[in-house]
Amino acid sequence: MNLNxxxxxxxxxxxxxxxxxxxxxxxxxxxCQKCSAxxxxxxxxxxxxNQIVRQIQYGRREKVLxxxxxxxxxxxxxxxxxxPNDIDIAKVMDTLRHISLKSGLKAGEGEIPIFHSxxxxxxxxxxxxxxxSLILRFKLKTRDFLKDAALGWEMFRRGKIKILPQSFTGxxxxxxxxxxxxxxxxx
Numbered sequence: 001m002n003l004n005x006x007x008x009x010x011x012x013x014x015x016x017x018x019x020x021x022x023x024x025x026x027x028x029x030x031x032c033q034k035c036s037a038x039x040x041x042x043x044x045x046x047x048x049x050n051q052i053v054r055q056i057q058y059g060r061r062e063k064v065l066x067x068x069x070x071x072x073x074x075x076x077x078x079x080x081x082x083x084p085n086d087i088d089i090a091k092v093m094d095t096l097r098h099i100s101l102k103s104g105l106k107a108g109e110g111e112i113p114i115f116h117s118x119x120x121x122x123x124x125x126x127x128x129x130x131x132x133s134l135i136l137r138f139k140l141k142t143r144d145f146l147k148d149a150a151l152g153w154e155m156f157r158r159g160k161i162k163i164l165p166q167s168f169t170g171x172x173x174x175x176x177x178x179x180x181x182x183x184x185x186x187x
Contacts, residue, residue, distance in 0.1 A: 014059045015057055018096070021095045024089075027057065029053045044068070048069070049093075052067065065105050066100075069093075075090045076090070097113070097116060118141060127174035128170075128174070132163060
């Protein structure tokens with residue numbers, strides 16, 4: 001069945017949005033739970049991956065977009081590989097994170113969405129990560145300047161955090177990837 005021909009039951013705008021943005025037919029899920037059984041971070045989640053899919057099928061937009069699960073997902077693709085219906089659940093989780101950021105709803109995991117946004121903005125701006133700049137931007141957004149300060153100092157002392165970024169020649173290519181991605185998603 002062609003994804004564009006997949007029937008959307010009960011006129012569920014949330015499942016329509018998730019399918020359109022992710023291009024993943026989550027209606028094929030029959031709740032075998034293999035995604036949840038294989039997930040290495042499921043113990044930290046408030047809603048198991050198979051239940052996220054079911055909540056989308058039921059149209060429970062706010063419950064899904066405010067869950068911890070979509071932010072705790074490590075995008076390791078174990079769920080996607082285990083799925084007997086080839087549902088790319090990791091891609092769905094990524095889609096849900098983007099929808100959540102645009103929705104204005106309060107995320108279930110407070111600092112992770114902030115870090116996610118700062119991380120992507122950093123890559124988009126320079127084509128790579130400079131840890132010190134990333135940390136500074138993150139701390140400015142969270143206003144939690146002393147949390148992990150001892151760890152940060154130790155990493156700096158051991159040479160793990162550099163003051164100046166390394167040179168990088170692929171910045172234009174990275175920016176083009178972001179432009180193509182945003183254009184394809186209508187962002």
